[in-house]
Amino acid sequence: MSYALTFHATPVFPRGFRCASRNVGLKPSARDLTLFASDVDAAAAAVFTRNHFPGAPIILGRETIRGGVLRAIIANSKVSNVATGLRGVEHARRMAVAAATELGTDPNRVLVSSTGVIGVQLPIEKIESGVVGMTADLQDDPMVGAEGIMTTDTHPKALSASVGDATITWVAKGSGMIEPNMATMLSYIFTDAAFDAPTLDRLLRAAAAPTFNMLSVDTDTSTSDTCAILANGLAGEVDEAEFLSALTAGCRRMTEILARDGEGAEHLVRVTVRGARNETEAHVVAKSILNSPLVKTMVHGADPNVGRLLMAVGKCFDCTIRPDTTDAWINGFQVVGHGERLAFDDAVVRETLSREVVDLAVSLGVGDGEAVAYGCDLTKGYVDENASYYSS
Amino acid sequence: MSYALTFHATPVFPRGFRCASRNVGLKPSARDLTLFASDVDAAAAAVFTRNHFPGAPIILGRETIRGGVLRAIIANSKVSNVATGLRGVEHARRMAVAAATELGTDPNRVLVSSTGVIGVQLPIEKIESGVVGMTADLQDDPMVGAEGIMTTDTHPKALSASVGDATITWVAKGSGMIEPNMATMLSYIFTDAAFDAPTLDRLLRAAAAPTFNMLSVDTDTSTSDTCAILANGLAGEVDEAEFLSALTAGCRRMTEILARDGEGAEHLVRVTVRGARNETEAHVVAKSILNSPLVKTMVHGADPNVGRLLMAVGKCFDCTIRPDTTDAWINGFQVVGHGERLAFDDAVVRETLSREVVDLAVSLGVGDGEAVAYGCDLTKGYVDENASYYSS
Known part of the structure; x- marks a missing residue:
């Protein structure tokens, strides 16, 4: 259980990954819209909440992830787009289209996440106009993206570590309504290691089971839980067993960071x-x-x-x-x-x-x-x- | 679900039942030892916690209740006599013997309860010497007994109602560590209606299922939960269906009273x-x-x-x-x-x-x-x- 992984003192992205985040008017002034992008198509896998009332981004995301390829993730905080009916799903699709247009890719290669209050319609126009020009903001610090997806978190959460020639980077948010089930809060994992989508899916599930799925802040399972992994292959092949050990160790460390920042938590x-x-x-x-x-x-x-x-x-x-x-x-x-x-x-x-x-x-x-x-x-x-x- | 039962403005005991309570030195000064007694043998039934670590009084109580006859209940607060091993069970037996000696009955006709801190040995000598002379204190107010079994409760809890010629009286305690399972906190029900023990057992389970078993203060199931009913028959026979309706209505009302007094509860x-x-x-x-x-x-x-x-x-x-x-x-x-x-x-x-x-x-x-x-x-x-x- 205690595979020792040395995390970078300051988290960095694997080659080919960058992010940007902005305030587009959902929150008064804090960053509320975040874009994570790979320079090239990445193999991808994801696990989602088992809650019977999944948010619109989950409904769309289950469809998107079937393709096994992602170029980007777009995520907003403040409004979770849950219990918003067909209009909510339409808004999630428009969010994917907006990000795809900005990046010059296909909407089917964009994963959408929303986190925040349930039962409120997403101010989609603010997101559509706010995303314009974000490509120019894309930069190398994962903490900028981590900041944009925060809700009640007291600090942004990102980690990275090397495994062979490759890097793995974890960016997550979560503080309350956390008892993931076959998934987690919002947690994105980026790597330049090369794996195909079915292998990634298997590795992600193996790593999430003893880590994110053993986390509970308050027994309450969010309707928006998403844990996704993108592997763009720019670092070439990596030993699978070694990668899984590193992936699991990083998920465990992020699980502890999330638990420690549970709402009101002191221990x-x-x-x-x-x-x-x-x-x-x-x-x-x-x-x-x-x-x-x-x-x-x-x-x-x-x-x-x-x-x-x-x-x-x-x-x-x-x-x-x-x-x-x-x-x-x-x-x-x-x-x-x-x-x-x-x-x-x-x-x-x-x-x-x-x-x-x-x-x-x-x-x-x-x-x-x-x-x-x-x-x-x-x-x-x-x-x-x-x-x-x-x-x- | 909403059988309307009129409760007495001030709770009274059915004929033949009385109680006494005292401070015997477990708490600094509040009442901590309580005796409930029937003038004559009563048919009896009980349900207990399903917790895998039942207190010593539960281990003994499961044996006692098999006889189907009770004359008395002796209960202390402050120390629950749980996780106390064989010595704890021996202490529970000595508690039954002490009450039986005081009342001039058989220890097999005395049900024992303890509530309070887990993992502390019962100061049995204080209870043995404290119970001496309690028969002389026996009186008609159920609230006196309710007071003696309180732990973190903010007020004593007793109710009574008439059903035909008979009376039913509920005396209970409970505020935290409450999610009963096939039982309840400490809850004693006394009636002068005439029923045999197997019938009482069936009626008690039917009444507890939609009431005490649907109560939860904090999801935590106590190791001491006990719900017992004594029927001494002094009022003769009562229509069974009517009795069950009244029994259930009283259990529901007591459930609401316990929930309202949940630890820290405001609603x-x-x-x-x-x-x-x-x-x-x-x-x-x-x-x-x-x-x-x-x-x-x-x-x-x-x-x-x-x-x-x-x-x-x-x-x-x-x-x-x-x-x-x-x-x-x-x-x-x-x-x-x-x-x-x-x-x-x-x-x-x-x-x-x-x-x-x-x-x-x-x-x-x-x-x-x-x-x-x-x-x-x-x-x-x-x-x-x-x-x-x-x-x-």
Whole structure:
């Protein structure tokens, strides 16, 4: 699980990729429209939200990605174009056409994303006129694109790393309404390694499963989740196994960055479950601990309320749980043995809970299933931020 | 669903039932030990938590209830006697023996409950010496017992109503760690109607399913949940259908009282789902809406962020959801039609969201399944209360 990948101190793009972002009037003044482009056609794959109310860009994107080729991604923030009916889908198509026209490519080679408030029609004219001339702004810093797709994120999120002669770059946004399912928030991955679309699709799914799909800020699955990868091949072929390891390591790091920036979050929480009956049950138990409001508030309060860990394991009704084989650790200190609270040094464990990263671990002792889940604590900041998100 | 039951202005016990409660030193000064007793043997049934880490009183209680006869319930607050191993079970047995000795009955006729912090051994000697003489304190006010079982509850909870010649009385506690499953927090129901134990068991399960089992404060299932009913027969026979209607109505009212007193709660939230493929899917969708942190904070902020309702419906991946047949209402105002946000009067709907009771309704248009779920909003008070519950 712990393939060590060295990320660049400052993120860069792989050769042939650039981006631009602007304010086109959706937000008062911050960047709200972003264009990511490859100089040449790139093989592409994507995974999308499983929410039954996908946004218009998802409906269009599922069609677009079937071609397996992309030249660009156009994304706006502030308005998600979800629950907007046929008009919303038409707006998403117009957004693809506008970007394709600006770049001189085919609309079927442009992936569209929108993120922000649900149920509001996209001000498509602002986007159509705003995109004109963006080609001239295209530049090399992925952070510029990361900034343009932010909603409640407190900082832009980009990473890059080398793998053989190639580079992989991750650009993402996400802070709340995050429990991806077969996908993620908005997350774009660019590489100059050469892979065909079916291989990319397989690699993306393999990398997303233990990373983005094990992330949860608030149990709520967005209607706009998109994770796409573009490989333009300009660096030639790269060893597939090595590439997958690097891809997964970068997705894991981005998952941790997103979890740490969860709405109101003050701690990154990692939950490791070992010894489950199988991997599926390990996932269920890890998510149950991670998503428990009482575990999340315990971390927030740095209060080693061990009973809540057991409670959260025990409410996985359909999993094989044996109290007498269940052990638990907080930041490496064993606090439960054979299903009973141990007499640990409360003050010492309490002290470790104030660290920025909190590791909770449970061993179920009934099989070989393992999983790690990533999330954050529950704070008053989360309540503040979400009590008036729509109207603010 | 809406059988109208008139509750007594001041709750009373059915004939033959009384209770007493005391401080025996578990809490600094508040009542922490409670005894409920019937003058004669009562037929009895109970449902308990499905959590894989049941408290010692649950392990003992499952054995006790097999007899189908109870004379008393003894319950303490502050320490839940969970994750305490064999010693915990021994303590629960000693608690039953102490109450039985005081009352002059058999320990197998005493149900034991403990509620409070998990993972701490019960100070059994305090309970054993504290129960001595409690028979002399037995009196007629159910509120005295309700007070003794409180943890983070802001007020004691008891109700009573007449059904034919008989009375039914509900006494309960619960505020956090509440998403019962086949049971409830601590909830005791007393009646002088005459039913045998198997019938009582059937009636209790039928009444709990659409009420206590549709309650969720925070998605967390307690390790101590117990819902027990005692019928001492002193009022003779009562029409079974009428009794079940009254029993269910009282359980529903108590469910609403518990939800309204959820930790930090400022609103009771009721979610009604109609037109689901079947009742099971209606339950899943209703709970998904009720438990969504983003729906809960939306209610808290009185912010009609309709997209969150759709998101919460849409993340029920395994249910039949068709965007084009989905409608939604907030406090009677339709806000979604055919899966699209309608142009409703935002200010009017916002105004209704500041009411103490908030009704959210969704019609899925794919079948006859219906369900109502009961919960509350998510506030900074919840975070405050749970960040230091263990150590405070």
